[in-house]
Amino acid sequence: MITIGQLARYVGVSIKTVRVYHDKGLLPEPARDASGYRRYGANDAIDLIKIRTLAEAGVPLARIRELKSAPDEELQRALREIDDELTARIRGLRATQGRLRRLAAGRLASLPAEVGTHLERLARWGFTPRWVDLQRDLWILVFATHPDQAITLFRDQSEILADPALRRLFLDYDRAHDLDADDPRVDDLARRIAQATRERYGPDAPPELDAASEIPILIQGTVNASSPAWRRIDTLIRAQLNV
Template sequence: MITIGQLARYVGVSTKTIRVYHDKGLLPEPDRDASGYRRYGAADAIELIKIRALAEAGVPLARIRDLRAAADEDFQQALREIDDGLTARIRDLRATQGRLRRLAAGELSPLPTEVTAFLRRLPGWGFTSRWVDLQRDLWILVFATHPDEAMTLFGDQDEILADPARRQLFLDYDHAHDLDADDPRLDDLARRIVEATRARYGPDELPELDTGSEIPALVQGTVNAESPAWRRLDTLIRTRLKV
């Protein structure tokens, strides 16, 4: 028979923890001996080890108390469910660890190979490195925040840039970055973009400017913050599309 301090050392918990288990009804509290000490046996140590294992698995103490009083079949089923939960947690932790390691390596988020190949084509088409960097950051943002919709959005832009005439509008948009906000060339570019948009969608299928989705606002807000000229260009396009 051993004291509470010895039991705590053997099992690897504190005496305070054992007393909490007594108070919660998880571990029976033995009677005191003639010297006034509570003495614990091997069965107490085994029970304490089981309780500690469940607690370390994240099982609430109230649930542990119920499990300790459950029939063996119910107890085993509960252990299987706890094990499945731990497996899922481990999988999520490993995914988080992978993201942390990519972050440490300077990779905020891995992009699909289609997007990476698309970004590599941009300089060859005449886009500035500023535009390529902005596009990369935007796609990282979209894929991280809206993974279910990101590939559809990317496919749409990839299709647009595959057309040389429409690609030229994006090139002009890129090179308008350094223009003054009141430069008349912005009015002409906005007119051409609106005409191309109307030609693509038709008068009855123009894209909604305010769809309720966070993605367009998220992307356009990031673009507008880069340049006063881009911000005015966005205003001109929105105004003309509403006419």
């Protein structure tokens, strides 16, 4: 028989943790002996190891209490589910670790090869370095937060830029960055972009991210914040398209 301090030390938890488990009804609290100490046996140590293992796996204490009294079949099923959840968490942690290592190496995130090729093409087409850098950063954000939808959005934009007339619009938009917001060219460009959007998509809306996502607002806010002219163009386009 051992004391609570010995029990805690052998199992690798604190005395406070053992007492919490007593209070939560997870570990029966033994009666005191003639010396006034509570003494624990091997079964207590085994039970405490089980509780600690489940708690470290992220199982809530209330669920652990239920599992302690569950039939063996239910317990085994629950343990398999917990194992699956741990596997998913480990996969997520490994992905996070990969992003952390890329960040340490100066690479915020990986982009598909076709996006890299597209960014190189932008420079050859005459887009400014500012525009290319902005596009790279925004695609990193989209692919990092919405990988399933990002490729559809990217390919739609890639198709647009493959059309010389539409590419001209984007080039004009790029160069409008330094215009005064009240420059007449801003209004004309917004009108042309709105018209091209209607011609390309008709009554259908262009493909976009999940409506519940805040990323589109963040992206447009980032673009608008970099240029008063771009901000006015966005406002005019939305008004003309009734967005």
